[in-house]
Amino acid sequence: MKRLFALLTLIAVTSCSVVDDAFESEEPQVYTDAVVESFESNLPLADGYNYGYNSEILNFQYFYNEEYAYWGGFAQASLYDMEDGSFLNQYSVFNSDPASGDAYILFYYDEYNEPCDILCRYFGSYQFTTVRLNLTTYTYMSITDEDCNNFARVFGDGDYLKVSFTALLKDKVEGVTVDCYVVDYRDGKRYVADNWATFDISALAGELWGVRVRIETTDVGDWGANTPLYICMDDLTYTYTITK
Numbered sequence: 001m002k003r004l005f006a007l008l009t010l011i012a013v014t015s016c017s018v019v020d021d022a023f024e025s026e027e028p029q030v031y032t033d034a035v036v037e038s039f040e041s042n043l044p045l046a047d048g049y050n051y052g053y054n055s056e057i058l059n060f061q062y063f064y065n066e067e068y069a070y071w072g073g074f075a076q077a078s079l080y081d082m083e084d085g086s087f088l089n090q091y092s093v094f095n096s097d098p099a100s101g102d103a104y105i106l107f108y109y110d111e112y113n114e115p116c117d118i119l120c121r122y123f124g125s126y127q128f129t130t131v132r133l134n135l136t137t138y139t140y141m142s143i144t145d146e147d148c149n150n151f152a153r154v155f156g157d158g159d160y161l162k163v164s165f166t167a168l169l170k171d172k173v174e175g176v177t178v179d180c181y182v183v184d185y186r187d188g189k190r191y192v193a194d195n196w197a198t199f200d201i202s203a204l205a206g207e208l209w210g211v212r213v214r215i216e217t218t219d220v221g222d223w224g225a226n227t228p229l230y231i232c233m234d235d236l237t238y239t240y241t242i243t244k
Contacts, residue, residue: 009030016061016116034181039076049077049091053105057240059209060105065209066172071108072169073116077232078103078221085141093232094140095195105236106136109215109229117168119210124242130239132139132196133182134161136230140194141218143183143227152219152226159185159218163202163231168210176203180230196234 037055052147053076062073079092110116120126121242142152143161155161161183167175178201182193204211216225 002033008034009228015114017064017096018079026145026178030241030243032239032241034239035165037105037238039081039105041075043078043102045076045103045185049106051075057121057242059119061119063113063116069170072110073108074118075106075108076103077106078098081136083146083184085137085140087228088098088134090138090228090230092137094135094137095232104134104232105214105233107231107233109213109231111224111229115212116216117210117212120240120242121209122242122244123170123207123209124240125236126166126205126208126240128201128236128238130197130198130235131165131180131201132232132234133180133193134196134232135161135182135193136228139228139230140192144192149203149222152228155183155185155219157185157188159183160216161218162216164214164216165204166212166214167208168205168212169207172210172212175206175208178203193202198235 035057036056039053042050051064051071052062053074055141062071062075064071075091077091077093080091080096081092082094084092091106099185139161143155146154155196160181163176163182164182165180168178169175180199180210182197184191215231217225217229219226
């Protein structure tokens with residue numbers, strides 16, 4: 001399935017959703033606040049997921065290609081099936097802890113189309129602090145169960161799955177990057193994020209346009225990554241000073 005997606009996306013390059021200007025004001029004012037994005041609005045979700053997500057401050061981009069029923073970027077989700085490790089269960093988080101809340105943000109990293117970013121709806125000063133990350137069931141099973149699918153292999157010594165957050169400066173120029181290892185088999189470790197884990201992303205600070213997310217695996221073949229490049233996010237914390 002991953003190879004089929006690779007061929008389709010090489011044929012049909014798709015653009016991400018764009019930020020709107022719904023909050024522009026004729027008399028700009030300065031606002032400062034601290035936020036925890038918990039992604040609990042717009043619930044319940046009819047299918048357990050919904051592409052994209054907007055808060056008052058942030059826009060989580062996505063694309064959807066109707067011709068090939070193919071998507072990438074961010075989706076709000078509230079699915080908790082920990083049994084089905086197939087592609088048909090691509091929107092579920094591998095976690096049943098009710099303390100995590102009813103919803104989260106799912107990110108699918110598509111290597112073949114233009115990036116879908118977390119964009120700040122107002123240019124200003126931002127300090128991102130922490131984010132909680134977890135694997136999807138599809139990804140978890142792909143790296144731990146040799147019978148899960150025909151493409152990904154079970155991780156062994158030296159393997160990792162890394163989520164990288166990059167600060168976007170003016171005009172989306174890339175700044176500092178923070179790497180978060182959600183699976184880490186390097187140097188004798190056997191760490192797998194099979195629960196919500198909090199990661200420090202406080203290096204993402206300054207006058208920002210947004211944040212770019214990428215996912216990297218050591219299981220790579222002729223058509224790119226074999227590991228399903230999904231990650232679940234919750235409780236994204238940040239402070240801001242903006243003019244709107």
